[in-house]
Amino acid sequence: xxxIEGRVKVTGLATYAAEYPVENVTYAFPVQSQIAxxxxxxxxxxxxxxMPGVLTVLSGEDPPPLASGAGELALFQSREVAYRGQIVAAxxxxxxxxxxxxxxxxxxxxxxxxxxxxxxxxxxxxxxxxHVNPAYPTDTEKGDIEAGLARAAAxxxxxxxxxxxxxxxxxxxxxxxxxxxxxxxxxxxTAQGTTLSRNTLAKVFGLPKERxxxxxxxxxxxxGSKGTTRPQAVLAAMAARAVGxxxxxxxxxxxxxxxxxxxxxxxxxxxxxxxxxxxxxALEHVAYxxxxxxxxxAEQTATPTRIMYAAPALRTAHRLVRLDVATxxxxxxxxxxxxxxxxxxxxxxxxxALGMDPVELRIVNEPETEPDRGLPFSSRNLVGxxxxxxxxxxxxxxxxxxxxxxxxxxLIGTGVAASTYPARRSPSKARAVVQDxxxxxVQVAAADIGTGARTALTRIAAEALGLAPERVHVxxxxxxxxxxxxxxxxxxxASWGSAVVRACEELKSDGREGTxxxxxxxxxxxxxxxxxxxxxxxxxxxxxVTGEVRVSRLLGVFAAGxxxxxxLARSQFIGGMTMGMGMGLMEETLTDEEFGGFLRRDLAQYxxxxxxxxxxxxxxxLDERDSELNPMASKGIGEIxxxxxxxxxxxxxxxxxxxxxxELPITPGKILMx
Amino acid sequence: MKPFDYxxxxxxxxxxxxxxxxxxxxxxxxxxxxxxxLGVAEPDRLVDVSRLPLDTIExxxxxxxxxxxxxxxxxxxxPMIRARYPMLARAVLxxxxxxxxxxxxxxxxxxxxxxxxxxxxxTRPCNKxxxxxxxxxxxxxxxxxxxxxxxxxxxxxxxxxxAVALAALEAExxxxxxxxxxxxxxPGLHRLPGEEPERDTVLEPGDLxxxxxxxxxxxxxxxxxxxxxxxxxxxxLVSIAAVLDVGEDGVVAGCRIALGGVAHAPWxxxxxxxxxxxxxATGEAFLRAAEAELEQAGPLPRNAYKVPLTRNLIxxxxxxxxx
Ligand SMILES: Cc1cc2nc3c(=O)[nH]c(=O)nc-3n(C[C@H](O)[C@H](O)[C@H](O)COP(=O)(O)OP(=O)(O)OC[C@H]3O[C@@H](n4cnc5c(N)ncnc54)[C@H](O)[C@@H]3O)c2cc1C
Ligand code: SF4
Numbered sequence: 001x002x003x004i005e006g007r008v009k010v011t012g013l014a015t016y017a018a019e020y021p022v023e024n025v026t027y028a029f030p031v032q033s034q035i036a037x038x039x040x041x042x043x044x045x046x047x048x049x050x051m052p053g054v055l056t057v058l059s060g061e062d063p064p065p066l067a068s069g070a071g072e073l074a075l076f077q078s079r080e081v082a083y084r085g086q087i088v089a090a091x092x093x094x095x096x097x098x099x100x101x102x103x104x105x106x107x108x109x110x111x112x113x114x115x116x117x118x119x120x121x122x123x124x125x126x127x128x129x130x131h132v133n134p135a136y137p138t139d140t141e142k143g144d145i146e147a148g149l150a151r152a153a154a155x156x157x158x159x160x161x162x163x164x165x166x167x168x169x170x171x172x173x174x175x176x177x178x179x180x181x182x183x184x185x186x187x188x189x190t191a192q193g194t195t196l197s198r199n200t201l202a203k204v205f206g207l208p209k210e211r212x213x214x215x216x217x218x219x220x221x222x223x224g225s226k227g228t229t230r231p232q233a234v235l236a237a238m239a240a241r242a243v244g245x246x247x248x249x250x251x252x253x254x255x256x257x258x259x260x261x262x263x264x265x266x267x268x269x270x271x272x273x274x275x276x277x278x279x280x281x282a283l284e285h286v287a288y289x290x291x292x293x294x295x296x297x298a299e300q301t302a303t304p305t306r307i308m309y310a311a312p313a314l315r316t317a318h319r320l321v322r323l324d325v326a327t328x329x330x331x332x333x334x335x336x337x338x339x340x341x342x343x344x345x346x347x348x349x350x351x352x353a354l355g356m357d358p359v360e361l362r363i364v365n366e367p368e369t370e371p372d373r374g375l376p377f378s379s380r381n382l383v384g385x386x387x388x389x390x391x392x393x394x395x396x397x398x399x400x401x402x403x404x405x406x407x408x409x410x411l412i413g414t415g416v417a418a419s420t421y422p423a424r425r426s427p428s429k430a431r432a433v434v435q436d437x438x439x440x441x442v443q444v445a446a447a448d449i450g451t452g453a454r455t456a457l458t459r460i461a462a463e464a465l466g467l468a469p470e471r472v473h474v475x476x477x478x479x480x481x482x483x484x485x486x487x488x489x490x491x492x493x494a495s496w497g498s499a500v501v502r503a504c505e506e507l508k509s510d511g512r513e514g515t516x517x518x519x520x521x522x523x524x525x526x527x528x529x530x531x532x533x534x535x536x537x538x539x540x541x542x543x544x545v546t547g548e549v550r551v552s553r554l555l556g557v558f559a560a561g562x563x564x565x566x567x568l569a570r571s572q573f574i575g576g577m578t579m580g581m582g583m584g585l586m587e588e589t590l591t592d593e594e595f596g597g598f599l600r601r602d603l604a605q606y607x608x609x610x611x612x613x614x615x616x617x618x619x620x621x622l623d624e625r626d627s628e629l630n631p632m633a634s635k636g637i638g639e640i641x642x643x644x645x646x647x648x649x650x651x652x653x654x655x656x657x658x659x660x661x662x663e664l665p666i667t668p669g670k671i672l673m674x
Numbered sequence: 675m676k677p678f679d680y681x682x683x684x685x686x687x688x689x690x691x692x693x694x695x696x697x698x699x700x701x702x703x704x705x706x707x708x709x710x711x712l713g714v715a716e717p718d719r720l721v722d723v724s725r726l727p728l729d730t731i732e733x734x735x736x737x738x739x740x741x742x743x744x745x746x747x748x749x750x751x752x753p754m755i756r757a758r759y760p761m762l763a764r765a766v767l768x769x770x771x772x773x774x775x776x777x778x779x780x781x782x783x784x785x786x787x788x789x790x791x792x793x794x795x796x797t798r799p800c801n802k803x804x805x806x807x808x809x810x811x812x813x814x815x816x817x818x819x820x821x822x823x824x825x826x827x828x829x830x831x832x833x834x835x836x837a838v839a840l841a842a843l844e845a846e847x848x849x850x851x852x853x854x855x856x857x858x859x860x861p862g863l864h865r866l867p868g869e870e871p872e873r874d875t876v877l878e879p880g881d882l883x884x885x886x887x888x889x890x891x892x893x894x895x896x897x898x899x900x901x902x903x904x905x906x907x908x909x910x911l912v913s914i915a916a917v918l919d920v921g922e923d924g925v926v927a928g929c930r931i932a933l934g935g936v937a938h939a940p941w942x943x944x945x946x947x948x949x950x951x952x953x954x955a956t957g958e959a960f961l962r963a964a965e966a967e968l969e970q971a972g973p974l975p976r977n978a979y980k981v982p983l984t985r986n987l988i989x990x991x992x993x994x995x996x997x
Binding site for chain 2: 032034097100101104409544545546547548549550585586590592593594595599600601604605607609610611612613665667668669670672673
């Protein structure tokens with residue numbers, strides 16, 4: 001289906017958080033820490049207060065009260081500085097320009113301490129977190145790794161590294177907050193979930209949930225960075241309370257790099273052994289990652305290794321270190337994305353060590369049940385994806401020898417990697433009601449962050465009701481609607497859709513209205529290992545003169561349950577794969593070791609693929625039947641596209657050049673310095 | 675952004691008369707306005723020179739005069755430029771994006787400032803932005819910075835593609851200013867950082883660029899090639915503008931090599947040129963010439979890749995031109 005909101009978006013009529021017309025509005029602009037660690041000694045607001053239009057300056061000098069006192073959202077509640085770029089004060093003024101100009105003259109004096117912003121695998125501060133995001137065990141171990149390696153015919157012991165990466169949604173994080181006479185808070189926020197954002201704000205301000213409303217009708221991309229409530233929402237609400245007028249706050253692109261989360265850098269060591277037939281004898285994956293001193297975020301980097309391949313000895317572990325950095329957070333496929341990059345690259349190395357085809361190596365190690373917990377898979381078609389992809393891509397003709405295909409100065413190579421992503425769902429509510437004109441209104445506090453959720457839910461409801469999609473109207477993006485989980489973890493459609501189907505079923509029997517709450521239904525889901533799988537194939541051309549890498553072909557074959565809408569699904573898959581290409585070849589935020597914080601905080605310096613990089617990206621899917629999932633029989637598709645792409649590209653670069661770059665991104669410089 | 679006054683000049687002479695300390699000329703604003711938003715540039719006053727009647731491309735006898743206010747796009751698509759100076763059209767087209775090129779002017783392009791990350795961030799030290807504050811790039815991020823002609827004070831690169839082609843074409847930059855008119859031959863406009871990294875060029879305060887004049891096209895084959903990890907909309911890691919004239923006897927009669935992304939100015943590889951002229955046009959000779967040039971390279975740990983990159987690029991480009 002075409003996007004329902006396509007027309008309002010391309011004609012500029014879609015209203016985003018910062019665009020709501022609100023009377024008497026004022027503007028806030030943050031002041032950010034210029035040290036990476038220490039204490040704010042004094043905030044001198046005098047000069048700023050004397051500037052034109054300035055209404056107030058907020059800071060830790062006179063901390064505006066908040067009900068919760070710790071973490072990234074506890075603005076001004078402490079004088080401790082946890083990272084460079086942290087918000088330490090804010091100016092509220094009558095115009096954006098006045099607020100920004102005054103913010104520049106707020107004087108902040110610090111007592112700086114020595115900072116440490118560098119992740120190392122031998123960092124003395126490494127520790128084992130209690131669990132990894134969202135609630136996985138930190139470590140798993142079965143069988144004897146050392147014995148497995150000892151009896152292996154081939155062993156790889158390799159370390160892969162991934163850099164700090166940033167989500168770069170087109171729409172900057174923004175909030176427009178106002179309090180009414182009864183002390184109720186309304187926030188137009190850039191939220192991937194209005195229910196969660198409302199609950200978070202209620203907690204931060206010590207309000208009952210009923211007194212907070214969050215509205216996010218259109219969100220211009222999020223990828224995870226808008227999944228948790230960000231400081232701009234708290235700051236706008238706090239400032240609005242302080243000045244007694246609505247406050248608008250739009251972060252600059254640079255500020256987004258500082259305070260809206262990022263993908264942790266990782267150092268990942270893989271030790272894999274296999275017998276002469278390629279069957280794994282041992283598989284160990286240890287991930288080293290960072291978090292901040294404010295909050296713990298432990299990315300689940302090694303978790304995909306728990307479900308991918310059969311191995312009698314299987315160990316995964318995560319170690320974390322608290323650095324003087326901002327708290328990392330969700331970025332498209334947290335865990336699976338960097339973890340599968342390392343696993344699937346190491347597997348390619350193993351295939352070469354064994355002299356075996358990498359597609360065959362994966363097929364040989366296909367498990368019957370989930371390797372980690374022994375659970376049956378609700379459905380698993382990795383082998384089907386590999387075979388279908390190999391066939392479509394022309395893999396059969398591939399000569400595995402690296403560094404031998406050449407067209408002029410360009411070396412050509414192909415690579416393969418597997419993809420996976422969990423197929424979860426969470427409880428959601430929904431309501432469906434027949435309107436006066438006979439059309440049906442469906443309400444759910446879902447979020448459409450550019451994914452097409454509104455369109456997918458319309459289609460799901462129309463199918464459940466047996467109506468034409470034009471006769472169904474989905475209302476979402478408002479916490480006053482029936483409560484729903486965030487657009488995250490690739491479970492939005494599965495969760496909201498389940499509730500929408502149930503509400504529509506009830507409407508059909510009631511004739512007028514139906515409501516649903518899927519809490520019980522979801523809790524009753526049988527114990528299965530539920531995952532989508534895929535296989536990605538890349539062809540690259542690498543200049544032997546310049547080290548430039550161009551991806552001439554990229555094919556993804558996915559098995560992700562029933563595909564609700566082909567057009568929407570294709571966009572998600574190829575969007576994910578394109579983002580994976582960025583991760584493989586260009587995306588990297590540098591940490592400034594000397595001063596703390598990040599460097600290259602804009603889109604001129606942080607490169608994502610341009611149209612000219614995206615030459616031939618194709619996504620197809622298998623017809624997968626899985627009745628254990630949800631009423632739509634669907635698996636989430638928002639994240640799996642980015643999983644495996646970087647490995648497929650890296651493996652292709654090796655095939656082209658004979659050079660194994662184990663540190664993303666694979667830049668010309670790294671290829672030339674081999 | 676600091677508040678500023680704005681005026682639009684009607685003529686070059688008036689623009690220069692309007693000049694006072696704290697004044698900056700405004701072209702398309704694609705670089706200057708960005709820097710003002712970042713607080714890197716803080717003019718009191720802008721004199722808009724983008725609509726001066728300096729927006730034509732004219733052939734004057736065997737030369738071509740390009741007005742300072744000609745938009746980058748108009749330069750790149752001009753039939754005369756494309757026919758006679760294809761290397762220049764190519765260089766301009768590899769820069770920025772269509773939208774940026776539509777507003778960017780020739781003078782603004784020449785005078786755009788470095789993309790060094792520290793320079794663009796007013797919360798960090800930078801000798802170029804705040805003289806004497808230090809150069810954190812040397813110990814920090816210099817991945818895309820200079821390997822030639824840098825100093826202890828600054829290792830920045832000049833980011834323009836167009837300027838590299840103009841250096842190879844030996845264009846002349848026409849300037850008018852409080853001190854009168856003068857002509858600066860390329861690559862002489864930009865200077866090396868030395869002790870004064872705050873000065874990008876040899877221009878004096880108030881100098882206004884009025885035109886760029888192109889001498890007759892050089893004899894021989896020409897090309898512009900730009901290396902970048904993203905296929906479009908990225909500054910050069912290294913770029914090359916080269917001219918090679920090989921006589922029927924296989925001897926190099928003329929050779930010009932200008933490099934971008936390697937120095938504080940477009941870098942004419944004079945040692946390489948000298949090594950080649952009068953000798954054979956062979957791969958071996960090209961390699962020796964490239965190596966002669968790179969003897970003076972002073973790479974830092976994170977930009978050491980530019981040494982093999984520059985070498986390969988020189989050799990491969992000359993081989994392409996010779997065949
Ligand atoms: C995202 C992005 C990517 C880019 N990528 C590239 C790239 O790949 N390659 C590349 O070469 N460039 C690139 N650019 C830079 C672009 O080419 C320059 O911004 C542009 O050429 C500047 O021209 P302008 O007319 O807008 O200059 P302005 O921004 O108006 O001015 C730049 C400077 O020139 C001065 N000035 C302007 N006119 C005159 C005059 N007549 N006399 C004296 N001084 C004058 C101004 O005072 C100012 O200091 C990129 C820019 C952006 C934003
Ligand atoms: S290289 Fe030059 S521009 Fe960059 S930080 Fe050093 S002095 Fe500043």
